[in-house]
Amino acid sequence: MTGTATTTFEQVLGLGDDALIAAQRLCEWCTRAPEMEEEVALANIALDQLGAARLLLTYAGELEGAGRDEDDLAYLRDDREFRNVLLVELPNGDFAVTMAKLLFLSAYQRLRYEQLAAGEDARLAGIAAKTVKESTYHLEHATLWTLRLGDGTEESHRRMQQAVDEIWPYTYELFDDNALRQPWLNIVEPVLAEATLTRPEDPPWAPRGGRQGLHTEHLSYLLAEMQVLHRAHPGAQW
Protein backbone atom coordinates (compact mmCIF):
# COMPACT_ATOMS: atom_id res chain seq x y z
CA MET A 1 0.00 0.00 0.00
CA THR A 2 1.55 3.25 -1.08
CA GLY A 3 0.79 6.94 -1.25
CA THR A 4 -2.80 8.04 -1.27
CA ALA A 5 -4.30 4.66 -2.15
CA THR A 6 -5.31 3.89 1.44
CA THR A 7 -8.76 2.36 1.69
CA THR A 8 -11.05 4.16 4.08
CA PHE A 9 -13.95 3.01 6.22
CA GLU A 10 -16.27 5.47 4.46
CA GLN A 11 -15.30 4.24 1.01
CA VAL A 12 -15.98 0.57 1.77
CA LEU A 13 -19.09 1.52 3.71
CA GLY A 14 -20.43 3.25 0.58
CA LEU A 15 -19.86 0.16 -1.54
CA GLY A 16 -21.39 -2.11 1.09
CA ASP A 17 -24.41 0.10 1.67
CA ASP A 18 -25.10 0.30 -2.08
CA ALA A 19 -25.22 -3.49 -2.18
CA LEU A 20 -27.23 -3.87 1.03
CA ILE A 21 -29.93 -1.36 0.15
CA ALA A 22 -30.16 -2.68 -3.42
CA ALA A 23 -30.64 -6.19 -1.99
CA GLN A 24 -33.41 -5.07 0.35
CA ARG A 25 -35.26 -3.24 -2.44
CA LEU A 26 -35.01 -6.16 -4.86
CA CYS A 27 -36.38 -8.51 -2.20
CA GLU A 28 -39.60 -6.54 -2.23
CA TRP A 29 -40.40 -8.14 -5.59
CA CYS A 30 -40.79 -11.54 -3.91
CA THR A 31 -44.40 -12.69 -4.54
CA ARG A 32 -44.99 -9.58 -6.70
CA ALA A 33 -42.89 -10.09 -9.84
CA PRO A 34 -44.66 -10.27 -13.22
CA GLU A 35 -43.74 -13.94 -13.70
CA MET A 36 -42.27 -16.78 -11.68
CA GLU A 37 -38.94 -16.88 -13.50
CA GLU A 38 -38.47 -13.16 -12.93
CA GLU A 39 -39.25 -13.48 -9.27
CA VAL A 40 -36.56 -16.12 -8.90
CA ALA A 41 -34.11 -14.02 -10.92
CA LEU A 42 -34.65 -10.89 -8.82
CA ALA A 43 -34.34 -12.87 -5.60
CA ASN A 44 -31.06 -14.36 -6.84
CA ILE A 45 -29.71 -10.95 -7.80
CA ALA A 46 -30.74 -9.67 -4.37
CA LEU A 47 -28.89 -12.60 -2.79
CA ASP A 48 -25.74 -11.74 -4.74
CA GLN A 49 -26.01 -8.15 -3.56
CA LEU A 50 -26.50 -9.32 0.01
CA GLY A 51 -23.43 -11.53 -0.24
CA ALA A 52 -21.38 -8.59 -1.49
CA ALA A 53 -22.80 -6.39 1.27
CA ARG A 54 -21.81 -8.88 3.98
CA LEU A 55 -18.23 -9.10 2.75
CA LEU A 56 -17.90 -5.35 2.33
CA LEU A 57 -19.52 -4.38 5.63
CA THR A 58 -17.39 -6.91 7.50
CA TYR A 59 -14.30 -5.32 5.98
CA ALA A 60 -15.61 -1.80 6.66
CA GLY A 61 -16.08 -2.71 10.31
CA GLU A 62 -12.48 -3.92 10.52
CA LEU A 63 -11.20 -0.74 8.90
CA GLU A 64 -13.16 1.34 11.38
CA GLY A 65 -11.61 -0.61 14.23
CA ALA A 66 -14.45 0.10 16.66
CA GLY A 67 -15.55 -3.52 16.98
CA ARG A 68 -18.62 -3.25 14.77
CA ASP A 69 -19.43 -6.33 12.67
CA GLU A 70 -21.65 -6.69 9.57
CA ASP A 71 -24.82 -7.02 11.66
CA ASP A 72 -24.04 -3.96 13.78
CA LEU A 73 -23.50 -1.94 10.64
CA ALA A 74 -26.57 -3.25 8.82
CA TYR A 75 -29.06 -3.23 11.68
CA LEU A 76 -27.96 -0.67 14.21
CA ARG A 77 -27.25 2.45 12.18
CA ASP A 78 -29.79 5.18 11.51
CA ASP A 79 -30.53 6.64 8.09
CA ARG A 80 -28.07 9.52 8.38
CA GLU A 81 -25.25 7.03 8.97
CA PHE A 82 -25.82 5.17 5.68
CA ARG A 83 -23.52 6.01 2.76
CA ASN A 84 -25.37 4.44 -0.18
CA VAL A 85 -26.22 6.43 -3.29
CA LEU A 86 -29.79 7.67 -3.58
CA LEU A 87 -30.44 5.52 -6.66
CA VAL A 88 -30.60 2.25 -4.71
CA GLU A 89 -33.01 3.51 -2.07
CA LEU A 90 -35.61 4.83 -4.55
CA PRO A 91 -38.85 2.81 -4.51
CA ASN A 92 -39.16 -0.06 -7.00
CA GLY A 93 -42.05 1.68 -8.72
CA ASP A 94 -43.03 0.35 -12.10
CA PHE A 95 -41.21 -2.83 -13.16
CA ALA A 96 -39.51 -0.70 -15.82
CA VAL A 97 -38.18 1.59 -13.07
CA THR A 98 -36.69 -1.41 -11.29
CA MET A 99 -35.00 -2.48 -14.52
CA ALA A 100 -33.67 1.03 -15.23
CA LYS A 101 -32.23 1.12 -11.71
CA LEU A 102 -30.70 -2.34 -12.13
CA LEU A 103 -29.21 -1.48 -15.51
CA PHE A 104 -27.59 1.70 -14.24
CA LEU A 105 -26.43 0.18 -10.94
CA SER A 106 -25.06 -3.07 -12.36
CA ALA A 107 -23.17 -1.28 -15.15
CA TYR A 108 -21.58 0.90 -12.46
CA GLN A 109 -20.84 -1.99 -10.09
CA ARG A 110 -19.40 -4.02 -12.95
CA LEU A 111 -16.90 -1.25 -13.69
CA ARG A 112 -16.20 -0.33 -10.09
CA TYR A 113 -15.54 -3.90 -8.99
CA GLU A 114 -13.35 -4.47 -12.03
CA GLN A 115 -11.30 -1.43 -11.03
CA LEU A 116 -11.06 -2.50 -7.39
CA ALA A 117 -10.14 -6.09 -8.38
CA ALA A 118 -7.01 -4.63 -10.00
CA GLY A 119 -6.36 -2.25 -7.10
CA GLU A 120 -3.70 -2.21 -4.42
CA ASP A 121 -5.88 -3.26 -1.50
CA ALA A 122 -5.65 -7.06 -1.62
CA ARG A 123 -8.65 -7.60 0.64
CA LEU A 124 -10.88 -5.37 -1.44
CA ALA A 125 -9.45 -6.86 -4.65
CA GLY A 126 -10.41 -10.33 -3.46
CA ILE A 127 -14.00 -9.29 -2.77
CA ALA A 128 -14.28 -7.35 -6.03
CA ALA A 129 -12.84 -10.18 -8.17
CA LYS A 130 -15.71 -12.30 -6.90
CA THR A 131 -18.55 -9.80 -7.16
CA VAL A 132 -17.56 -8.51 -10.60
CA LYS A 133 -18.51 -11.89 -12.06
CA GLU A 134 -21.94 -11.64 -10.47
CA SER A 135 -22.44 -8.03 -11.60
CA THR A 136 -21.87 -9.16 -15.15
CA TYR A 137 -24.88 -11.48 -14.89
CA HIS A 138 -26.99 -8.71 -13.33
CA LEU A 139 -26.04 -6.35 -16.13
CA GLU A 140 -26.98 -8.90 -18.75
CA HIS A 141 -30.31 -9.48 -17.09
CA ALA A 142 -31.16 -5.79 -16.92
CA THR A 143 -29.97 -5.33 -20.50
CA LEU A 144 -32.26 -8.07 -21.82
CA TRP A 145 -35.27 -6.52 -20.07
CA THR A 146 -34.41 -3.01 -21.23
CA LEU A 147 -34.29 -4.26 -24.83
CA ARG A 148 -37.49 -6.27 -24.44
CA LEU A 149 -39.43 -3.39 -22.91
CA GLY A 150 -37.88 -0.52 -24.87
CA ASP A 151 -38.18 -2.26 -28.21
CA GLY A 152 -41.47 -3.92 -27.29
CA THR A 153 -45.00 -2.61 -27.50
CA GLU A 154 -45.95 1.04 -27.59
CA GLU A 155 -46.97 0.81 -23.95
CA SER A 156 -43.80 -0.96 -22.75
CA HIS A 157 -41.66 1.50 -24.72
CA ARG A 158 -43.44 4.46 -23.16
CA ARG A 159 -43.00 3.11 -19.65
CA MET A 160 -39.35 2.11 -20.13
CA GLN A 161 -38.54 5.56 -21.52
CA GLN A 162 -40.34 7.17 -18.61
CA ALA A 163 -38.34 5.03 -16.18
CA VAL A 164 -35.01 5.91 -17.81
CA ASP A 165 -35.90 9.61 -17.73
CA GLU A 166 -36.93 9.39 -14.07
CA ILE A 167 -33.81 7.55 -12.86
CA TRP A 168 -31.20 9.20 -15.09
CA PRO A 169 -30.51 12.23 -12.83
CA TYR A 170 -29.67 9.86 -9.96
CA THR A 171 -26.81 8.26 -11.92
CA TYR A 172 -24.46 11.24 -11.56
CA GLU A 173 -23.89 10.59 -7.87
CA LEU A 174 -22.42 7.17 -8.73
CA PHE A 175 -19.33 8.85 -10.16
CA ASP A 176 -18.54 11.44 -7.52
CA ASP A 177 -15.62 9.39 -6.16
CA ASN A 178 -14.34 7.81 -9.39
CA ALA A 179 -13.78 8.57 -13.07
CA LEU A 180 -15.99 5.84 -14.48
CA ARG A 181 -18.81 7.89 -16.00
CA GLN A 182 -17.48 7.69 -19.56
CA PRO A 183 -16.85 3.91 -19.45
CA TRP A 184 -20.34 3.62 -17.93
CA LEU A 185 -21.86 5.64 -20.77
CA ASN A 186 -20.04 3.34 -23.18
CA ILE A 187 -22.05 0.45 -21.72
CA VAL A 188 -25.39 2.13 -21.16
CA GLU A 189 -25.78 4.26 -24.29
CA PRO A 190 -25.61 1.35 -26.78
CA VAL A 191 -28.21 -0.53 -24.71
CA LEU A 192 -30.57 2.44 -24.77
CA ALA A 193 -29.98 2.92 -28.49
CA GLU A 194 -30.70 -0.71 -29.35
CA ALA A 195 -33.77 -0.56 -27.14
CA THR A 196 -34.96 2.42 -29.27
CA LEU A 197 -34.86 4.59 -26.16
CA THR A 198 -33.70 8.18 -26.03
CA ARG A 199 -30.72 8.88 -23.84
CA PRO A 200 -31.82 11.73 -21.56
CA GLU A 201 -30.13 15.12 -21.74
CA ASP A 202 -27.71 15.98 -18.95
CA PRO A 203 -29.88 17.75 -16.37
CA PRO A 204 -28.89 21.19 -15.04
CA TRP A 205 -28.93 19.74 -11.53
CA ALA A 206 -28.54 16.20 -10.22
CA PRO A 207 -29.67 14.90 -6.82
CA ARG A 208 -26.82 13.91 -4.51
CA GLY A 209 -26.12 13.47 -0.83
CA GLY A 210 -26.25 9.75 -0.14
CA ARG A 211 -22.51 9.42 0.30
CA GLN A 212 -22.71 12.14 2.97
CA GLY A 213 -25.69 10.57 4.72
CA LEU A 214 -28.30 12.92 3.29
CA HIS A 215 -31.00 10.60 1.99
CA THR A 216 -34.52 10.63 0.65
CA GLU A 217 -37.32 9.74 3.05
CA HIS A 218 -37.59 6.39 1.25
CA LEU A 219 -34.48 5.08 2.99
CA SER A 220 -35.98 5.62 6.44
CA TYR A 221 -39.00 3.44 5.66
CA LEU A 222 -36.80 0.79 4.11
CA LEU A 223 -34.54 0.69 7.17
CA ALA A 224 -37.49 0.54 9.52
CA GLU A 225 -38.67 -2.65 7.86
CA MET A 226 -35.20 -4.13 7.53
CA GLN A 227 -34.09 -3.39 11.10
CA VAL A 228 -37.21 -3.77 13.21
CA LEU A 229 -36.76 -7.42 14.12
CA HIS A 230 -33.11 -7.09 15.05
CA ARG A 231 -33.75 -3.99 17.12
CA ALA A 232 -36.77 -5.47 18.90
CA HIS A 233 -34.95 -8.73 19.66
CA PRO A 234 -31.21 -8.02 19.75
CA GLY A 235 -29.17 -11.09 18.91
CA ALA A 236 -32.24 -13.19 18.11
CA GLN A 237 -31.49 -16.51 16.43
CA TRP A 238 -33.64 -19.27 15.02
Add this chain to the structure above:
Amino acid sequence: MVNPQPATPSGSPADAVAAARAAAAAVVDPELRVVTIEELGILRDVRVESGTGRVTVTITPTYSGCPAMEVIRRDILAALAAAGYPDAEVETVLAPAWSTDWISDAGRAKLAEAGIVPPGPASGPVPLGLPRRRPPAVACPRCGATDTEELSRFGATACKALWRCTRCAEPFEYLKAI
Protein backbone atom coordinates in the same frame (compact mmCIF):
# COMPACT_ATOMS: atom_id res chain seq x y z
CA MET B 1 -15.04 -43.44 -2.65
CA VAL B 2 -12.36 -43.07 -0.02
CA ASN B 3 -13.21 -44.37 3.39
CA PRO B 4 -11.40 -42.14 5.89
CA GLN B 5 -9.68 -43.90 8.74
CA PRO B 6 -9.44 -42.29 12.15
CA ALA B 7 -6.00 -40.88 12.79
CA THR B 8 -3.96 -42.82 15.29
CA PRO B 9 -1.25 -41.30 17.46
CA SER B 10 1.28 -43.48 15.64
CA GLY B 11 0.19 -42.29 12.17
CA SER B 12 2.56 -40.04 10.29
CA PRO B 13 1.68 -36.36 9.74
CA ALA B 14 1.19 -37.09 6.04
CA ASP B 15 -1.27 -39.87 6.91
CA ALA B 16 -3.17 -37.51 9.19
CA VAL B 17 -3.47 -34.88 6.47
CA ALA B 18 -4.55 -37.49 3.93
CA ALA B 19 -7.17 -38.89 6.28
CA ALA B 20 -8.50 -35.47 7.27
CA ARG B 21 -8.57 -34.38 3.65
CA ALA B 22 -10.43 -37.51 2.61
CA ALA B 23 -13.07 -36.85 5.28
CA ALA B 24 -13.56 -33.23 4.23
CA ALA B 25 -13.41 -34.04 0.52
CA ALA B 26 -16.28 -36.52 0.79
CA VAL B 27 -18.75 -33.86 2.02
CA VAL B 28 -21.47 -33.37 -0.59
CA ASP B 29 -22.75 -30.01 -1.71
CA PRO B 30 -26.13 -29.38 -0.05
CA GLU B 31 -27.63 -27.86 -3.21
CA LEU B 32 -26.05 -30.16 -5.79
CA ARG B 33 -26.16 -33.35 -3.77
CA VAL B 34 -24.56 -35.54 -6.43
CA VAL B 35 -21.15 -33.87 -6.21
CA THR B 36 -18.68 -33.42 -3.38
CA ILE B 37 -17.14 -30.13 -2.37
CA GLU B 38 -13.82 -31.38 -3.72
CA GLU B 39 -15.32 -32.16 -7.12
CA LEU B 40 -16.88 -28.69 -7.17
CA GLY B 41 -13.50 -27.13 -6.50
CA ILE B 42 -14.57 -25.28 -3.37
CA LEU B 43 -12.32 -27.33 -1.03
CA ARG B 44 -9.06 -25.41 -1.23
CA ASP B 45 -6.84 -26.79 1.51
CA VAL B 46 -6.65 -29.11 4.52
CA ARG B 47 -3.95 -28.67 7.13
CA VAL B 48 -3.24 -30.60 10.31
CA GLU B 49 -1.24 -28.85 12.99
CA SER B 50 1.53 -31.10 14.18
CA GLY B 51 1.43 -31.68 17.89
CA THR B 52 -2.16 -30.63 18.58
CA GLY B 53 -3.69 -32.43 15.60
CA ARG B 54 -5.98 -29.50 15.02
CA VAL B 55 -7.42 -29.50 11.50
CA THR B 56 -7.96 -26.35 9.44
CA VAL B 57 -10.05 -26.70 6.31
CA THR B 58 -10.08 -23.88 3.77
CA ILE B 59 -13.05 -23.46 1.46
CA THR B 60 -14.13 -20.81 -1.02
CA PRO B 61 -17.71 -19.81 -1.86
CA THR B 62 -19.15 -20.35 -5.33
CA TYR B 63 -21.17 -17.12 -5.19
CA SER B 64 -20.60 -14.43 -2.58
CA GLY B 65 -24.13 -14.82 -1.20
CA CYS B 66 -24.34 -18.60 -1.44
CA PRO B 67 -26.51 -19.71 1.51
CA ALA B 68 -25.08 -23.24 1.34
CA MET B 69 -21.78 -22.17 2.85
CA GLU B 70 -23.03 -22.39 6.42
CA VAL B 71 -24.36 -25.93 5.86
CA ILE B 72 -21.10 -26.95 4.16
CA ARG B 73 -19.14 -25.64 7.12
CA ARG B 74 -21.24 -27.68 9.56
CA ASP B 75 -21.04 -30.79 7.39
CA ILE B 76 -17.25 -30.55 7.20
CA LEU B 77 -16.93 -30.27 10.98
CA ALA B 78 -19.28 -33.24 11.43
CA ALA B 79 -17.36 -35.33 8.89
CA LEU B 80 -14.05 -34.53 10.55
CA ALA B 81 -15.42 -35.35 14.00
CA ALA B 82 -16.69 -38.69 12.70
CA ALA B 83 -13.26 -39.40 11.21
CA GLY B 84 -11.55 -38.78 14.55
CA TYR B 85 -10.79 -35.06 14.25
CA PRO B 86 -13.10 -33.26 16.70
CA ASP B 87 -10.71 -30.31 16.96
CA ALA B 88 -11.26 -28.57 13.63
CA GLU B 89 -12.10 -25.24 12.09
CA VAL B 90 -13.27 -24.12 8.66
CA GLU B 91 -11.96 -20.91 7.16
CA THR B 92 -13.22 -19.16 4.04
CA VAL B 93 -11.04 -17.48 1.44
CA LEU B 94 -12.22 -15.38 -1.50
CA ALA B 95 -9.09 -15.14 -3.62
CA PRO B 96 -8.57 -16.53 -6.12
CA ALA B 97 -12.25 -16.29 -6.98
CA TRP B 98 -13.95 -19.62 -7.62
CA SER B 99 -14.60 -20.52 -11.22
CA THR B 100 -16.75 -23.28 -12.69
CA ASP B 101 -13.57 -24.28 -14.52
CA TRP B 102 -12.47 -25.82 -11.22
CA ILE B 103 -15.23 -28.45 -11.32
CA SER B 104 -13.51 -31.79 -11.93
CA ASP B 105 -14.32 -34.12 -14.81
CA ALA B 106 -15.79 -36.60 -12.34
CA GLY B 107 -17.98 -33.80 -10.93
CA ARG B 108 -19.14 -32.84 -14.41
CA ALA B 109 -20.05 -36.43 -15.22
CA LYS B 110 -22.09 -36.74 -12.02
CA LEU B 111 -23.92 -33.47 -12.66
CA ALA B 112 -24.79 -34.53 -16.19
CA GLU B 113 -26.05 -37.88 -14.94
CA ALA B 114 -28.33 -36.03 -12.50
CA GLY B 115 -29.80 -33.96 -15.33
CA ILE B 116 -27.85 -30.79 -14.55
CA VAL B 117 -25.88 -29.73 -17.60
CA PRO B 118 -22.31 -28.93 -16.54
CA PRO B 119 -20.90 -25.53 -17.48
CA GLY B 120 -18.85 -24.77 -20.54
CA PRO B 121 -15.53 -22.99 -20.12
CA ALA B 122 -15.76 -19.73 -18.19
CA SER B 123 -14.67 -16.83 -20.32
CA GLY B 124 -12.05 -14.39 -19.14
CA PRO B 125 -12.95 -10.78 -18.51
CA VAL B 126 -16.21 -10.03 -20.26
CA PRO B 127 -15.74 -7.43 -22.98
CA LEU B 128 -17.38 -4.09 -22.49
CA GLY B 129 -19.74 -2.57 -25.00
CA LEU B 130 -23.16 -4.11 -25.35
CA PRO B 131 -23.13 -6.37 -22.31
CA ARG B 132 -24.74 -9.40 -23.82
CA ARG B 133 -23.21 -12.80 -24.16
CA ARG B 134 -25.03 -15.30 -26.31
CA PRO B 135 -26.29 -18.20 -24.23
CA PRO B 136 -24.07 -21.24 -24.78
CA ALA B 137 -25.21 -24.15 -26.96
CA VAL B 138 -26.60 -26.52 -24.37
CA ALA B 139 -27.68 -30.08 -25.17
CA CYS B 140 -30.72 -31.56 -23.44
CA PRO B 141 -29.55 -33.97 -20.72
CA ARG B 142 -32.56 -36.21 -21.43
CA CYS B 143 -32.65 -36.61 -25.22
CA GLY B 144 -29.39 -34.99 -26.28
CA ALA B 145 -31.04 -32.56 -28.69
CA THR B 146 -29.46 -29.15 -29.05
CA ASP B 147 -32.83 -27.55 -29.85
CA THR B 148 -32.91 -25.97 -26.40
CA GLU B 149 -33.75 -22.55 -25.07
CA GLU B 150 -32.91 -20.55 -22.00
CA LEU B 151 -36.01 -19.78 -19.93
CA SER B 152 -34.24 -17.78 -17.26
CA ARG B 153 -30.60 -17.08 -16.53
CA PHE B 154 -31.36 -17.36 -12.83
CA GLY B 155 -32.75 -20.73 -11.70
CA ALA B 156 -33.58 -22.32 -8.36
CA THR B 157 -30.17 -21.25 -7.08
CA ALA B 158 -27.87 -18.43 -8.16
CA CYS B 159 -25.47 -20.91 -9.78
CA LYS B 160 -28.03 -22.47 -12.14
CA ALA B 161 -29.99 -21.26 -15.16
CA LEU B 162 -33.33 -22.70 -16.21
CA TRP B 163 -33.53 -24.25 -19.68
CA ARG B 164 -36.05 -26.20 -21.75
CA CYS B 165 -35.63 -28.72 -24.54
CA THR B 166 -37.87 -27.78 -27.45
CA ARG B 167 -37.73 -31.32 -28.86
CA CYS B 168 -38.65 -33.49 -25.87
CA ALA B 169 -40.12 -30.57 -23.85
CA GLU B 170 -38.08 -31.47 -20.77
CA PRO B 171 -37.17 -28.54 -18.53
CA PHE B 172 -33.67 -28.84 -17.09
CA GLU B 173 -30.98 -26.91 -15.28
CA TYR B 174 -27.66 -25.61 -16.53
CA LEU B 175 -24.83 -24.78 -14.16
CA LYS B 176 -23.75 -21.35 -15.34
CA ALA B 177 -20.15 -20.79 -16.35
CA ILE B 178 -18.62 -18.17 -14.10
